[in-house]
Amino acid sequence: MSLKLTILGCHSATPRTFAHPSSQFLEINNRFFLIDCGEGTQTQLRKYKVKFSKIKHIFISHLHGDHFYGLIGLISTFSLLNRQTELHVFAPKGAEEIIKLQLKLSKSWIHYPLHFHELKSKKTEIIFEDENVKIYTIPLKHRIYTNGFLFQEKLAERKLNIASVLKHKEIEICDYQNLKNGKDFIKNNGDIIPNQELTYNPPPILKYAYCSDTTYFEDIIPLIKGVDLLYHESTFLEDNIELAAKTKHTTASQAATIAKKAQVKKLILGHYSSRYKDLNLFLNEAKLNFENVELSIEGKEFLIENSQN
């Protein structure tokens, strides 16, 4: 079970040559997700060698341009490249209307199945689930309707302790799946061999929480409690705490406070305002509140692997 996050863009507001707006590519438990899609995301995907064919699910936090303006281009490019596989877009109300209007006016017919999933709840909800991963919204508090997303592995099946299993001749191969599913083994004489003796625990599940954009908002803490990795926006430093409040953004210090209160394992900062030239200021400010913090940097990868216990 593993999690790899690639930062495609981590700056706020306007794209610049070396500062792209929000977008991330997440690999978690063999599933792949694109999170936010600012202008130029398709170029960043190419630059950092993310195969377009891996993208089947796109999650848009909100409809501000620096999180969304690259979506129409990516959808169009998929079509120009003769994509056949379906694409699912999870986005606030309005995204579908914008995309479809543009496709209509440019007479660009999409030849692959394109499904929009409209997000509108103000409470957390499960928006995706398969056998490997579960995804929840994290309602945020910004100038417009905004969600973060919690990506959570599903508990894997238990792993057989083969040496122990082979000691019991009554256990046959057809019993293995029950053991992996956590059942005890009942011998013919009625004796019970506890599952714990026959299997190893599965690796703990990994969780990644993406929170951008939001004002300082403690309501998210129960949702992101103990996650392995938290990306939390830090548009400003404390020197602009009033501007942060006014624009419904967060300071690096506040992001660190959230990380600390939610007891997350690692915090990543991002969505930096262009007024700050030295990103280390964000890191230093956050570290005063929370030690295990890193900067998101374009092209940087965060890898977490949980081995079998």
Add this chain to the structure above:
Amino acid sequence: MSLKLTILGCHSATPRTFAHPSSQFLEINNRFFLIDCGEGTQTQLRKYKVKFSKIKHIFISHLHGDHFYGLIGLISTFSLLNRQTELHVFAPKGAEEIIKLQLKLSKSWIHYPLHFHELKSKKTEIIFEDENVKIYTIPLKHRIYTNGFLFQEKLAERKLNIASVLKHKEIEICDYQNLKNGKDFIKNNGDIIPNQELTYNPPPILKYAYCSDTTYFEDIIPLIKGVDLLYHESTFLEDNIELAAKTKHTTASQAATIAKKAQVKKLILGHYSSRYKDLNLFLNEAKLNFENVELSIEGKEFLIENSQN
């Protein structure tokens, strides 16, 4: 009188790291125009040091993404940078609807005057005129409604031949403007001094024609006759002439034929399909039909200056 064209992007279809979609910045007779605005144009403007404040008029040829998807980002960025001066966008029907829908959904209020000028005529028309420049549409033939644009300097006033003027004591300073306007001088005794003796001809006017995207279309020839600079799309080479016809694009050879028939002074090729890795193939093919041809390359500038005769 001068003309400087900066190529911001000259590739077709999908943006890539080193291949941006259509956009050009034109300076002509002290006026500034942005022509087409594919995704990433704002980043290219920064890269090639074009000041955002110079852009007051944007011309969109058609609503295919590689000519248009960068417009919403540029308009938003202008707003984020607290632009106050007005912006005029000349674009086909639908552009205004798309842009305003996106601004509305993102609750991004534009604080500067934003005017859309809807293009819908299938015949050439004057769409802009001031004391320096006149701009005409060049109706093209593509898969959707498309215009090229003809940018034309206005004839400057004549320049005084001071040495000659000073020989005639009757000519006073208050007469100079009439001479610059081309009037003869009438002496008190009724004799006429022809204007030609007192002034120099103004420099010839410069003309730039932008034609992208279009099938091979001879109807444009009268409109672009003798222009100093013609940008004509050349998406394909002759090896794909059938695909060019099917997709309503032009080959390099066809673009050169148009240039030759229209007796233009210089041709620039562009809008290259990504299937061709060596752009010199376009140049070589075009040169068989028309000698004075160059490739458009990102960041390249084409400068034409006409000095006073």
